[in-house]
Amino acid sequence: MFGDIFAYIYQFIDSFAFLVLAALGMAIIYGMMGITNMAQGELIMIGAYVTDIMVCNLGMPLIIGIIIGTVFTGFVGLLMDRLIIKRLYDRPLDSVVATWGLSIALAQLIYIIFGPSMTGVSIPLGSFKVAGRSYSYYRLLLVAIAIVLILITFLVFKYTKFGLHSRATMQNREIANSLGVNANKMNAGTFMLGSALAGLCGGLYLPTMSLTPSYGESFLVQSFVTVLVGGADPLLGTVLAGGGLGIVQSILNMKFNTFYGKIGILLMAILFIRILPNGFSGYFNGVRLKMKLKKEKNRGDK
Amino acid sequence: MSDMLKVENLVSGYEKVMILHGVNIDMKEGEIISVIGRNGVGKSTLMKTLIGLVKASDGTIAYEGEDVTKRKAYERAWRGLGYVPQGHMVFPRLTVEENLMMGENINKIKGKKPDYDLIYEYFPRLKERRTQMAGTMSGGEQAMLSIGRVLTGNLKVMLLDEPSEGVQPNIVEQIGDIILRINKDLGISVLLVEQHIGLIQQVSQRCYAMDKGMVQTALTREELLNYDEIKKYLSV
Ligand SMILES: Nc1ncnc2c1ncn2[C@@H]1O[C@H](COP(=O)(O)OP(=O)(O)OP(=O)(O)O)[C@@H](O)[C@H]1O
Numbered sequence A: 001m002f003g004d005i006f007a008y009i010y011q012f013i014d015s016f017a018f019l020v021l022a023a024l025g026m027a028i029i030y031g032m033m034g035i036t037n038m039a040q041g042e043l044i045m046i047g048a049y050v051t052d053i054m055v056c057n058l059g060m061p062l063i064i065g066i067i068i069g070t071v072f073t074g075f076v077g078l079l080m081d082r083l084i085i086k087r088l089y090d091r092p093l094d095s096v097v098a099t100w101g102l103s104i105a106l107a108q109l110i111y112i113i114f115g116p117s118m119t120g121v122s123i124p125l126g127s128f129k130v131a132g133r134s135y136s137y138y139r140l141l142l143v144a145i146a147i148v149l150i151l152i153t154f155l156v157f158k159y160t161k162f163g164l165h166s167r168a169t170m171q172n173r174e175i176a177n178s179l180g181v182n183a184n185k186m187n188a189g190t191f192m193l194g195s196a197l198a199g200l201c202g203g204l205y206l207p208t209m210s211l212t213p214s215y216g217e218s219f220l221v222q223s224f225v226t227v228l229v230g231g232a233d234p235l236l237g238t239v240l241a242g243g244g245l246g247i248v249q250s251i252l253n254m255k256f257n258t259f260y261g262k263i264g265i266l267l268m269a270i271l272f273i274r275i276l277p278n279g280f281s282g283y284f285n286g287v288r289l290k291m292k293l294k295k296e297k298n299r300g301d302k
Numbered sequence B: 001m002s003d004m005l006k007v008e009n010l011v012s013g014y015e016k017v018m019i020l021h022g023v024n025i026d027m028k029e030g031e032i033i034s035v036i037g038r039n040g041v042g043k044s045t046l047m048k049t050l051i052g053l054v055k056a057s058d059g060t061i062a063y064e065g066e067d068v069t070k071r072k073a074y075e076r077a078w079r080g081l082g083y084v085p086q087g088h089m090v091f092p093r094l095t096v097e098e099n100l101m102m103g104e105n106i107n108k109i110k111g112k113k114p115d116y117d118l119i120y121e122y123f124p125r126l127k128e129r130r131t132q133m134a135g136t137m138s139g140g141e142q143a144m145l146s147i148g149r150v151l152t153g154n155l156k157v158m159l160l161d162e163p164s165e166g167v168q169p170n171i172v173e174q175i176g177d178i179i180l181r182i183n184k185d186l187g188i189s190v191l192l193v194e195q196h197i198g199l200i201q202q203v204s205q206r207c208y209a210m211d212k213g214m215v216q217t218a219l220t221r222e223e224l225l226n227y228d229e230i231k232k233y234l235s236v
């Protein structure tokens, strides 16, 4: 009994961490810039390849490899923004097509350079047993990292000047502009940050998956659906969607297998488009505003 | 005194539809000037073109003697233009204080801290509601906030678009007092778009009347104090 409960909880937090880490960068880019970056998976892949090369070919410790992969992917994102994305700022639909094309090109490029597969990195930290079943410490670490990342993102958005300017830009781009916020610079910074987070995700999951040119694809569906279900508020949306989808995915993964987990996530996406087109965060912020307005009104009536 | 703002033959509009067909305005340092005209003549379009949110397709905008016609909106803000949009346009999901902080980039001067005490003295209501989400505030409070928001910077010219919209009469008068004070205390020049005759008469030193996308008449203070005269130019 306890073993089963533990297994479910483990599955759930594992799914949650995966969804959050895969989606956070994409969610920040979408929320801030209105751009759906279909090449997010390939940025994740680039992070993983750089990490892999650092660890397997240059013999660096995994953590250093991950940091280098993160920074490198951030700069790849910056380059992408300056060369391509900046032409698509006001064209959300075109951005889907363009970044999709880019994702295919990047995956092919990696295939041409590195071939069909890479030497893997073994999973560090070992495992522990609960009620006869074996679990990985590293995956628990990933959960902790996901939570810390959420907290850091929260603090950055809440308390730094960059965070303030990006929240304002999200709410009203023109007015933020008229108050001296350089939208171009904000966009470039945001895309770079979102890309670096993708690179980080790629490096972190490298030890758990085999590295091939389709590495990015294994993340894209989940990150895309998490962003879709989450809505425009990158942080609130990602946390709520990660939690909600995490429950669905982990139950389906446990009851059937990971194929059904993915199907479940896609079904959730369809459901959300029908019922809550603005996503969890849109709905949540709407309710919150309504409650506040009511409170204000009551105060005014007294 | 020197020209703060000199607008010559300004043409602008949206996509292919031109709204302004050659506007001329000039404003000396320290002036308070109103722009009046019926709904839809292009008063807000003029303000947006001045701050740079709408592109000028012809003519020039000179600010402190510098041609800023091709400058981006944020670059104009850095030089000291403060835009207070119609409908207030506060950031609804930022707190009052965060909204105010957004103005700090306007003509930022190194080492000079924004004077929040002064803003809270002008608008005590904003101090009480510092931590409240701006979207939950009343129309009058939002009007105060959108004015306060540009005052955290070191602006030289305030472009003020219908601050009286959705605001009850006694608060309109209060806003008028504040406009006069910031002009007097801080030396800020004000270009005010208004329909509210009381507010126009309370603060304006002179006035431009717009029609058909152009300034048709310039009124002196004496003329604009004449109710029947000024009423002709407004949609009543
Ligand atoms: N974003 C836009 N795209 C296309 N046309 C616009 C846009 N904004 C305004 N217009 C048009 O430009 C004209 C002038 O509008 P503007 O808002 O400048 O008028 P206004 O004088 O400020 O009116 P009001 O007194 O009602 O505020 C109107 O006919 C309006 O429909």
Ligand SMILES: [Mg+2]
Pocket: B043, B044, B045, B086, B161, B162
């Ligand atoms: Mg207007």
